Amino acid sequence: MTSSETRRITDLGTLKAISHPLRMRLYRALFVARTATASQLAEQVDEAVSLVSYHLRKLAAGGLVEEAEPQSADGRERWWQPSSYGFSIHEEDLKDAPELAAASAAFGRTVTEQRAALHARFLDERLTWSEEWRSASISSEWLPRLTAGELAALGRELEAVIRKYDEAARAAEAAGDTEGRENVALHVHGFPYRP
Incomplete structure (x- = not known):
């Protein structure tokens, strides 16, 4: 990249x-x-x-x-x-x-x-x-009541955490640490809805 x-x-x-x-x-x-x-x-x-x-x-x-x-x-x-x-x-x-x-x-x-x-x-x-890997997989749903500002802040924090893990994993892999590594898909959605 x-x-x-x-x-x-x-x-x-x-x-x-x-x-x-x-x-x-x-x-x-x-x-x-x-x-x-x-x-x-x-x-x-x-x-x-x-x-x-x-x-x-x-x-x-x-x-x-x-x-x-x-x-x-x-x-x-x-x-x-x-x-x-x-x-x-x-x-x-x-x-x-x-x-x-x-x-x-x-x-x-x-x-x-x-x-x-x-x-x-x-x-x-x-x-x-x-x-x-089956135990490590994640499938969750949370239904918090947030303001638009809180949702935006949550999105920024989640992105920062995911990027931190991705960058560390890429660096480790570049250094030869490939044992047990797999591609992981992580999908997080956050949007308002009315019941």
Whole structure:
């Protein structure tokens, strides 16, 4: 990753680019892999290399991914990496922009569907994981009564804690500590609702 910052998406083109279901899957796979070729990503998402290359170029045009240093001697391979630690969409960027609001809603639905599918896959496959991993997995729901300010503060604190663990894990892995490490999906939602 070039930047350790989170990229803030404020334009319609980039938001539409990442809202595409395959592009979101590719972005997630690339984020986990850190660097990969279109061929490697095509295997993971079970799509043609040419289609994956096309969608990677669309993500690159939106500034979400970029070319990475080659990881092999084969000069024909084009390596990719995320251009930042992640990205965010802020509500204040959507007001007075109905097209952005609609694209943000489409993006949210895509992400929600993919997250639900990822969790359902874990539930279906949970017995293939060790007892240690099954016990460590988290599935909780809390229903606190908060103000908008408290919810925003809670979100910032959760993000800081998650980033701390992720950065420590990446540093440990870079130092060779790979024993027992697995990719972990952590989905936290916080939104108001009325019963």
